[in-house]
Amino acid sequence: MPLEELRALLARHVRPDWTTAIDGVLVSKVDRPDPPAPSMSGTVLAVIAQGAKRLALGDRVYEYGPGQYLVASVDLPVTGQFIQAGPEHPALGFGLTLEPSAVAELLLQAGPGQTSRGAGAPSGIAVSDASPALLDAVVRLLRLLDEPRDRAVLAPLIKREILWRLITGEQGATVRQLGLADSSLSHVSRAVRWIREHFAEPFRVEDVARMSGMSVSAFYRNFQAVTAMSPIQFQKQIRLQEARLLLATHPGDVTGVGQRVGYDNPSQFSREYRRRFGAPPSRDAARLRDAARGPAGVLDPVRAP
Template identity: 45%
Template sequence: MADKVASLTDIISRHVPEDGLHPSALPGVQLARASAPTLPMPVVYQPTLCMIAQGRKRVVLGGKDILYDPASFLVASVDLPIMGSVVTATADEPYLSLQIALDPEVLSDLVLKFPSLDDADAPVEEGLQLHTTSPALFDATHRLVALLDTPDDIEALAPLIMREILYRLMTDKSSGPTIRQMARDGSRLNQISRAILWIRTQFHEACPIDDAAEIAGMSRSSFHAHFKAITSMTPIEFRTRLRLQEAQRLMVGKALDAASAGFRVGYESPSQFSRDYARIFGMPPARHASQLRDKIVARNDMAMTG
């Protein structure tokens, strides 16, 4: 497997010569590179498989802190607001990774063709999970990414290999129960996923919990319990996280002042926005955004002169 890790590293490095997250010629696949450790930055993971070829990354969801490397893979089964940072990377040995979108139609078809009844009543799984990478999964992933070197083969072979990757995830003893729950219309995971999608479109508004529970098809108490089990947050905490991450993006990327950013994401009270922001990020929003902008500029300057 070491040879294939080295080969995957080489392929990604050649096809992603610059730092950042980049779309690839492979449908549903993005490639990432970082030549130095990065600042923790907010992002919303959609249902995704994340694998690393070189380096290490930390992701934080609520109070859950996950550190992973090429020996493991990360699965997000629902949309989740996380903080992500590359922790191991150098110019000579950059962080290199890939993200593969989990196609719900293919998953549903696989579950129908290869049913498994032993986990039909399995407990609700966490929405962000770390698993050990099996040789079979890594081999399929390597063959998928290797198609970048033979682009004429992508249209014919990529869907087949992608299907194999999803099959490997579905039949894996650790990741399988969650993947199968994703494909079942009536599963608790799918019910919560529907509510999450609604909250993502409505987080600027009040988002009444009763409305979200109704969309999920659950009682208020059941919805609250299952939501927290999957996301590590209450529905209100989830909405707050979405608001604060979007506000940070507006302040850092769009140079909005703190009051304007807070109002834009749904806060009526600037003081409440500042309190919530400081509780999550450790300092007031304006000062934190200024520090992040300064660090980003300094890092970009180092990259240009290095």
């Protein structure tokens, strides 16, 4: 069974930093559930071989387990939590970074039939059952970790096959738009990137819509469809996640951290931080220091997304 072999390959090749000898491929193993943790999704395919994960994006909640996959076509602020993981049955996952250029190349080769546009932007995150063909391709890619002589030649070919299975699969609309330069998703991605790079600055939604090449009404509608948030809510998520990272290294400067991420009002910063992370900045900073004494956390195909 492909899923059984996938579990064995993932368990055998997991490393402390989750990387592999194949560029863009991650494997992970997590042996305990943990509290909800914020992170950025990246643009990825994540396949669960064992265990289960719950992921929240705005007011949307996604769950995926053995034999299911998640695709994230935009780098979004998410909160993830294991709901099934333990020492005897750890969560095991495969991840593949999705490159827009690789998707675009496949779409050009396939012709106009694979580049049709829907009525609007799809959600930036989606979950589906993995087809036997997709699981088989993932297994064959991981087998190359045991075959260094064949890896350089065959890994790019199997990555293309995996992309093709996604493009022609149930969540093909989400993946296809990743490679279309003039798609609604690409316009929203441009706005997401700008907000992430300028998160500490105030902005007018009208200006970001114009920069993205969309009318204000279309921008609002498509941004909400992709991110499950308004542009202002999205900026707030990015600000608070950045603040949490800064507090890990500057725990005694709560006011300064708040100002660096764009909050002029310390009480507003503390209030919104507590609402997001469940504790005021100073207390959460102490918790982060304690956690930092353990193994360092990283993004991976089970942990994020």
